[in-house]
Amino acid sequence: MKYKDYYEILGLERSASQEDVKRSYRKLARKYHPDVSKHTDAEDRFKELGEAYEVLKDPEKRVAYDRMGNEWRNGQDFQPPPNWDEGFEFSGAGNGTGAQADFHDFFESMFGGAREAHPRRHAFRARGEDHHAKVLIDLEDAYRGAQRSISLQVPVIDAQGHVTLESRTLDVSIPKGIRAGQHLRLSDQGAAGATPGTAGDLYLEIGFREHPRFRVDGRDVSFELPVAPWEAVLGARITVPTPDGTVEMTVPPGSGSGRRLRLKGKGIPANPPGDLYVILNIVLPPADNDSAKAAYDAMRRAFNFDPRAHFYG
């Protein structure tokens, strides 16, 4: 087990007041909230902050935590001193919100038992709760539809109030035309109900994995197509990739770099389907031999061309 320095996580001195703890938590929580932050580790940071705050905001837990001493370093291997919590009576019932249910094992070992094990808050309700999960799929799956095995981590609170993660695998059909940000509802795959046939639903929030070539904006997709200067200027027919096979497209003569060409209906096949945008990127051939240099020189002589004609106003 690794020691967790909750003061360091919240950027605080050990002498910080309860008011400091709250202020620092609020500030960092806004910064690392996964809905707001684009830090790659925002989700982990936010969980860590929640864990640290859970302990330090509670004067009882804070005193117990401080009692372990301040020589420990973050991440150091740690064994709690025997009877470290002797004589402490926790008031129990941490707030145990869903988002913070999967705390680090350090927290679980030290404070997990203080959480109330409430088997089901809505036991009186016949219908099971709806569950949510985020899943990432490939853009290609949205174009063609796909069958995927999806593995989900489900936090489960046992009778002692400890949280463990159980793994669950679902075989799911990804419907053609689904977009990032949409939810896929799987009937009866949520929490079990009081009687058979009354389970809640499972909602999968869909996201796309980063694609090396394609960018997605709603139902529209775009990518950059390298073209030679003569293809852009004289026009060309080019075979281009789409997330679902290739298509032949026409580059009109006189196209400049950065021109956006629309392939109507070749975006995500939703209803109505999106469009696929091809952005031309003119690539200059290198002048790395004499004949190539001669060709550029012939161009220079052939054009009376001043690229900065309008540059100085």
Next chain:
Amino acid sequence: MTIVKESTTTSYLQGQIVDDAVEFTLIELSRVSGASEEELTLWVSEGVFEPKGAGPQEWRFSGTSLRRVRTAQRLARDLQINPPGVALALDLLDEIDALRARVKRPHGG
């Protein structure tokens, strides 16, 4: 729906895309999103969501609003933001998303 595993065939769960063909009542949206009916009503009064129908009893929320409702619920719960603050945060997040999409788009956009 159940997962049936036979010798080589797997049956795949058929889901439904929650798009604008799906509608939620206030009670349904509360159950699905985890936000309380009171919170949802306050957010509607801030203009965060615009359900069809005259009053809370007749309100019908588009399935596409589920994502925003979930975000609103997390922001309100985790950062203790009040309804006007949630409304502002959601608008700003939409704007940031639009700007990010423009930046990420290959240049020329």
